[in-house]
Amino acid sequence: MKKFFYPSSIAVFGVADSLGNLAKNIVSNCLEMEFKGEIFPVGRNPGSVNGQNIITEPDALPVGIDLAVILIPAAYVAETLDICGRKGISHAIISTAGFREYSGKESRFEKDMLAVVKRHKIRLIGPNCIGVICTNSGLCTPFNPLRPKRFKKGPISLVTQSGGLTVQAAHLYSEEHLGFSKVISIGNKLDLNEIDYLEYLMGDEDTEQIHLHLESIEDGRKLTDLARNAGKPIVVFKSNVSDISSEIAKSHTAALSNNNRIVTGAFRQAGIVRVKSIREMVLCAKSLQLPPLAGDRLAVISLSGGFSVILGDACEEYGFECPSLPRELLDKIESFRRGGVIRMSNPMDFGDVHSIEGLAFAVEHCLKLDHIDGIVLALFYDPGIAKLLGQGSDNTQQLLNFLDETMNACNKPIALSFLSERQYIEAYKKISPFPVFNDPVESVQALRKNRNYWKRR
Amino acid sequence: MKKFFYPSSIAVFGVADSLGNLAKNIVSNCLEMEFKGEIFPVGRNPGSVNGQNIITEPDALPVGIDLAVILIPAAYVAETLDICGRKGISHAIISTAGFREYSGKESRFEKDMLAVVKRHKIRLIGPNCIGVICTNSGLCTPFNPLRPKRFKKGPISLVTQSGGLTVQAAHLYSEEHLGFSKVISIGNKLDLNEIDYLEYLMGDEDTEQIHLHLESIEDGRKLTDLARNAGKPIVVFKSNVSDISSEIAKSHTAALSNNNRIVTGAFRQAGIVRVKSIREMVLCAKSLQLPPLAGDRLAVISLSGGFSVILGDACEEYGFECPSLPRELLDKIESFRRGGVIRMSNPMDFGDVHSIEGLAFAVEHCLKLDHIDGIVLALFYDPGIAKLLGQGSDNTQQLLNFLDETMNACNKPIALSFLSERQYIEAYKKISPFPVFNDPVESVQALRKNRNYWKRR
Numbered sequence: 001m002k003k004f005f006y007p008s009s010i011a012v013f014g015v016a017d018s019l020g021n022l023a024k025n026i027v028s029n030c031l032e033m034e035f036k037g038e039i040f041p042v043g044r045n046p047g048s049v050n051g052q053n054i055i056t057e058p059d060a061l062p063v064g065i066d067l068a069v070i071l072i073p074a075a076y077v078a079e080t081l082d083i084c085g086r087k088g089i090s091h092a093i094i095s096t097a098g099f100r101e102y103s104g105k106e107s108r109f110e111k112d113m114l115a116v117v118k119r120h121k122i123r124l125i126g127p128n129c130i131g132v133i134c135t136n137s138g139l140c141t142p143f144n145p146l147r148p149k150r151f152k153k154g155p156i157s158l159v160t161q162s163g164g165l166t167v168q169a170a171h172l173y174s175e176e177h178l179g180f181s182k183v184i185s186i187g188n189k190l191d192l193n194e195i196d197y198l199e200y201l202m203g204d205e206d207t208e209q210i211h212l213h214l215e216s217i218e219d220g221r222k223l224t225d226l227a228r229n230a231g232k233p234i235v236v237f238k239s240n241v242s243d244i245s246s247e248i249a250k251s252h253t254a255a256l257s258n259n260n261r262i263v264t265g266a267f268r269q270a271g272i273v274r275v276k277s278i279r280e281m282v283l284c285a286k287s288l289q290l291p292p293l294a295g296d297r298l299a300v301i302s303l304s305g306g307f308s309v310i311l312g313d314a315c316e317e318y319g320f321e322c323p324s325l326p327r328e329l330l331d332k333i334e335s336f337r338r339g340g341v342i343r344m345s346n347p348m349d350f351g352d353v354h355s356i357e358g359l360a361f362a363v364e365h366c367l368k369l370d371h372i373d374g375i376v377l378a379l380f381y382d383p384g385i386a387k388l389l390g391q392g393s394d395n396t397q398q399l400l401n402f403l404d405e406t407m408n409a410c411n412k413p414i415a416l417s418f419l420s421e422r423q424y425i426e427a428y429k430k431i432s433p434f435p436v437f438n439d440p441v442e443s444v445q446a447l448r449k450n451r452n453y454w455k456r457r
Numbered sequence: 458m459k460k461f462f463y464p465s466s467i468a469v470f471g472v473a474d475s476l477g478n479l480a481k482n483i484v485s486n487c488l489e490m491e492f493k494g495e496i497f498p499v500g501r502n503p504g505s506v507n508g509q510n511i512i513t514e515p516d517a518l519p520v521g522i523d524l525a526v527i528l529i530p531a532a533y534v535a536e537t538l539d540i541c542g543r544k545g546i547s548h549a550i551i552s553t554a555g556f557r558e559y560s561g562k563e564s565r566f567e568k569d570m571l572a573v574v575k576r577h578k579i580r581l582i583g584p585n586c587i588g589v590i591c592t593n594s595g596l597c598t599p600f601n602p603l604r605p606k607r608f609k610k611g612p613i614s615l616v617t618q619s620g621g622l623t624v625q626a627a628h629l630y631s632e633e634h635l636g637f638s639k640v641i642s643i644g645n646k647l648d649l650n651e652i653d654y655l656e657y658l659m660g661d662e663d664t665e666q667i668h669l670h671l672e673s674i675e676d677g678r679k680l681t682d683l684a685r686n687a688g689k690p691i692v693v694f695k696s697n698v699s700d701i702s703s704e705i706a707k708s709h710t711a712a713l714s715n716n717n718r719i720v721t722g723a724f725r726q727a728g729i730v731r732v733k734s735i736r737e738m739v740l741c742a743k744s745l746q747l748p749p750l751a752g753d754r755l756a757v758i759s760l761s762g763g764f765s766v767i768l769g770d771a772c773e774e775y776g777f778e779c780p781s782l783p784r785e786l787l788d789k790i791e792s793f794r795r796g797g798v799i800r801m802s803n804p805m806d807f808g809d810v811h812s813i814e815g816l817a818f819a820v821e822h823c824l825k826l827d828h829i830d831g832i833v834l835a836l837f838y839d840p841g842i843a844k845l846l847g848q849g850s851d852n853t854q855q856l857l858n859f860l861d862e863t864m865n866a867c868n869k870p871i872a873l874s875f876l877s878e879r880q881y882i883e884a885y886k887k888i889s890p891f892p893v894f895n896d897p898v899e900s901v902q903a904l905r906k907n908r909n910y911w912k913r914r
Contacts, residue, residue: 097799144839150878162763164808164837164876171878215766244779245769248762248804277767277898305705306619309672310734312702322701342554347705351621380621382601419621421607421628441734 001200003091006137007066009038014071017047022143023071024049033148035138058083069141071095078112085120094127129187130163154179155208159197161215177429181206193218209233215240215249224270233288235273271456286435287446290413292454295373299366300347303380308347314444322346333362367410374413378440381420404433415443458657460548463594464523466495471528474504479600480528481506490605492595515540526598528552535569542577551584586644587620611636612665616654618672634886638663650675666690672697672706681727690745692730728913743892744903747870749911752830753777756823757804760837764897765804771901779803790819824867831870835897838877861890872900
């Protein structure tokens with residue numbers, strides 16, 4: 001499997017030096033992402049792409065290339081795979097579409113292709129996919145020009161049945177400063193399927209969380225057996241769960257739908273985290289990077305009274321409690337107040353405490369309480385107020401570091417959000433050593449995901 | 458009421474020329490937002506703010522000022538209101554906190570204050586609030602330095618019980634390019650309450666949608682009676698709906714909770730759109746700016762097969778159908794395909810049609826069908842691909858204009874989203890003449906809000 005992600009050399013079939021050619025983008029994506037291996041562009045007509053001559057005689061290819069990426073009409077895929085086999089290429093990504101998902105049944109092209117790969121013992125990703133983006137090796141096989149420099153390295157790996165979702169998830173993981181290790185578009189799963197990818201990623205050192213987006217599940221029993229023994233969180237977004245989508249899924253990736261209720265029950269038992277959108281996938285990824293939430297008891301601290309109320313509602317909705325805090329501790333926290341016009345409770349309205357020391361004191365002492373399992377913290381940031389209080393971004397960086405240390409020392413999570421303009425929220429996400437959520441209610445939803453995951457482990 | 462939003466002159470009480478003074482921010486916020494009226498800063502000690510001398514003798518104030526904004530300790534509010542009364546000021550925003558929400562009962566300060574306003578017939582916003590931001594007049598009374606130039610003018614007005622939410626909503630409405638007309642922080646509602654604001658906004662020409670965030674409902678019957686006859690959408694976010702939040706709400710704005718089930722039923726009957734977060738509020742605002750969705754039958758067009766499947770699931774989840782489209786129309790649309798590898802259906806996977814003409818044709822002809830009530834459209838944007846196809850932003854602007862015209866000609870909604878990096882999604886939101894949603898599933902959620910609103914009217 002490793003050759004699919006860390007090949008030392010690749011051959012790209014279907015390249016042409018013409019405006020509309022898509023395969024040449026595979027070459028430029030890899031170069032832009034600083035893929036270190038050799039790249040051999042192969043095509044029908046002479047020319048050059050990215051300064052490399054197109055090889056028109058596949059027999060001229062050296063022996064020992066690790067991976068072929070093939071984007072040519074379906075009718076020619078089998079003979080190209082035969083060339084690969086003869087050249088000792090044992091791994092291929094078939095990007096070409098127009099197989100079973102188009103005709104609704106096994107076509108002659110598909111049959112021929114399978115016969116060739118069987119003869120040469122070639123392993124396939126696809127067909128009908130955009131292959132692999134691996135931030136660790138720089139391999140980037142999608143055939144749309146992606147400008148992959150934007151992609152951020154990180155600990156999430158995603159296996160998905162959709163090319164569009166591959167790209168959209170790569171954006172989202174990067175924009176949310178999570179980053180990713182591998183995103184794999186698996187298409188029709190004619191050879192390798194989610195089980196193979198899951199097994200590989202379970203042993204992959206660069207992957208801390210495995211995310212799967214599936215339109216069909218080939219072997220549910222095997223999936224749940226594997227998941228039960230995975231030492232890493234497995235998050236699954238199963239689409240194609242409705243009558244409306246079942247037809248389009250068949251023509252998208254030849255996917256057959258599964259009984260949704262059975263899927264739900266099996267996932268739960270296997271400790272698989274189920275999500276219903278890519279946004280929720282990202283939420284899970286962040287949530288599971290926090291220390292484990294071992295119970296339902298939260299302390300809620302918000303710099304806005306209105307959001308304290310909203311957070312109280314959210315806690316109850318998601319099955320949390322906000323236990324009373326010791327009077328002695330509340331008295332101490334109240335001593336940091338400025339106007340003396342807000343009483344402290346849980347949820348705690350910190351709108352009256354314009355003191356970073358007071359905030360740090362409250363967070364640390366609440367998190368240390370035996371009857372508190374985690375903290376929801378909604379900070380307020382306004383550059384005007386920060387200026388008034390003599391606070392710069394250094395100050396916030398210090399606070400973020402302090403929260404990180406406190407959280408790790410207690411091994412309990414702090415779910416942090418900012419009440420601010422989006423530009424500042426984005427800036428804090430970027431500099432924070434731990435995940436920052438997009439709004440207060442989202443931070444409670446994240447803690448629910450975290451708690452439920454650890455409860456089932 | 459108009460004097461609360463369009464005063465020709467205001468007096469700000471509590472101003473000092475010192476670093477930590479908050480009332481002086483009221484003056485600078487108004488100036489920065491280009492408030493055209495006169496501003497009289499009043500304080501105990503001489504000095505100047507924003508080039509204006511602080512008036513230390515309230516008797517020196519001219520007669521006929523329209524509005525007082527008061528941010529001084531609770532103990533002195535009554536006597537200041539008495540001065541206002543003597544100077545003929547009949548409208549006051551009391552920003553000061555520390556009344557009923559702190560003590561849990563009517564205090565002497567509150568009693569004194571009420572006696573004075575009764576005697577002078579002064580109308581009050583607050584206490585315990587941050588007052589009004591009116592993008593039409595430039596009035597901006599919050600006491601935090603807001604840099605209100607960022608706020609965008611628009612057709613939404615919001616009444617909220619939370620200062621934090623006031624500011625956060627002003628950000629969100631502006632960031633989503635909706636803009637707002639008035640945001641009103643109403644605090645403890647000691648005099649004017651949501652009914653008064655609602656009545657005013659129903660007649661306000663600058664307000665096309667009325668949004669309310671309430672921690673308590675003072676007179677549910679009156680609220681629903683008014684709503685039933687409102688010619689504009691009324692969207693309500695009722696917080697303080699749980700046991701956990703009821704305590705903190707009391708100490709936040711002295712709000713008592715209401716029976717949530719009764720609220721739900723009454724709202725539904727009155728055609729009030731209920732939401733559960735400010736994000737959902739923004740979603741509603743966008744959704745209700747689209748033409749009405751008169752039924753459940755949607756055509757779904759997505760430039761990614763994976764999202765076609767996801768959108769099919771979302772349609773079913775939110776109670777929509779995706780009826781079959783006429784074969785003749787599908788044939789015509791298929792003639793625009795590039796690779797000829799994707800079959801057209803509903804939901805429609807447009808991944809194979811790299812043609813703006815094909816897209817325009819499909820959208821227009823689907824929307825004109827008698828058995829289609831609206832369209833869900835998930836476009837794909839990648840600058841690399843746009844360059845390949847010779848498309849610039851002009852081209853997208855043309856497409857957006859075309860969609861806008863088509864939608865208005867048919868009087869049916871198109872719920873548009875982009876599969877792209879966030880920076881491009883934001884750019885399209887900015888240039889689009891109609892709302893653009895943040896992701897495909899959100900666009901279906903928006904259509905649900907739209908359909909349900911019109912169904913109940």
